[in-house]
Amino acid sequence: MYKIGVFDSGVGGLTVLKEIEALLPNSHIIYFADNVNSPYGDKTGDEITKLCIRIAYFLTMRNVDAIVIACNTATAAAFETLKKKFNVPIIGVIEPGVRTALKASKNGDISVIGTLATMNLNAYKKTFFALAGEKIKITQRGCKLLCPMIENGWIDKYTSYFTDEILRLYLEGISENSDTLILGCTHYPLIKDDIRKFFTKTIIDPAHETALELLHSLKNTEPKNKNIKPLVQFIVSGEINNFRKIAEKFLKRDISNIIKMDISY
Amino acid sequence: MYKIGVFDSGVGGLTVLKEIEALLPNSHIIYFADNVNSPYGDKTGDEITKLCIRIAYFLTMRNVDAIVIACNTATAAAFETLKKKFNVPIIGVIEPGVRTALKASKNGDISVIGTLATMNLNAYKKTFFALAGEKIKITQRGCKLLCPMIENGWIDKYTSYFTDEILRLYLEGISENSDTLILGCTHYPLIKDDIRKFFTKTIIDPAHETALELLHSLKNTEPKNKNIKPLVQFIVSGEINNFRKIAEKFLKRDISNIIKMDISY
Structure with a gap:
């Protein structure tokens, strides 16, 4: 049985967690939500990288078999650094999203929405270029408010007036030319129904493909830990109540084991 | 001493009230906030006109000397109707704003922001055309969220991230060509400092010019009421607490005499 570390700036990574639970149902998962430092999207690449190194260190100390960066901004800023620094498989969300979009798009005109930091770091453009050369037209839009809105629980009827x-x-x-839209922030699938009202063509949520990549990367790996229980341990760095409310609504189950932990030592 | 009726869909008209208090300090003012029907900006012209007739009837029953429509959307929808139906001076906010903007603009390129209804009713374009012909370039932008944001009290530090x-x-x-921006909703002066961050040229708040027009229209009028006290009576059709909080902050004084009244009989 594998022990998997999953992290995000808050509730967004839950969309990836759900897919991991489906594909690896007997895993022991540590989900770390760095919500005291949310939103990551307004920070610089260096600031985000420092936070990610700290979290990856925290997770490897707990002997995880793999780390999933369930956050586009963290993947854009710190994926390469974490791969170099830590001796476990590191899975990001950007490449899976790009691969899925390349399969889905018919006209080669793809849009990506994400945080300001993800857009400024140009990770999507670079990954598209690396996987498909220059034949793909990419439109990037930074959406500063979406992630904070979702972290603040704007996913109900009352707030949908604003959303x-x-x-x-x-x-x-955006849909005038693009036939495919990547949700380039793991928070966005939480408001996918709202997004659907304004983009009626193909919407890519990279979560499933990310979980598949995790599965693939563990294929020839011997689990490091014996006698561990299948469970999801939630750890937050900031407030618990809002996190629990959104997590219970999204995962459709009660969550009682949320621990608050300050890892900024 | 004059008895003046002032109304708005909520707290926006307070920006006009403040100017009336400054120019006519000894008046008896009835301020009616129709916040149970807020936002007016999402309604049709006919719906808004019906609400305005009801309010003007309520105010004339109280023997006011004049009625100030301290709301752009209500002015755009119902100004002409109220002038025909009621036998007191009716003052709107659109013509004063247009006149001020015409004086202020040097390049004749003027932008207006307001509710969707105000923009759809084209009242600004019509008034500019009536006062200055076709030589003025007008850009209209409907800002659906600003009025509800202000009604909901989004005027502090915490919410300015979103605002x-x-x-x-x-x-x-908007400032690439226009040298003048009209705040075409009486709510917007409440967040003028925030607006200033994104438009650094001339910003027109029609409130002062509206109060001047009221003063002018009362010049040769004998007051209808004897032995009335100078005071401002606040009446709301919906919730009191949020209204009081914003009103006290904006008017910089305690307000204890807010009455809630259902006038939909």
């Missing part, structure tokens, strides 16, 4: 108009502003005109 | 980004989206590129 809808903000999505309209961010997505205006 | 700033939403303003950026609405005001993007």
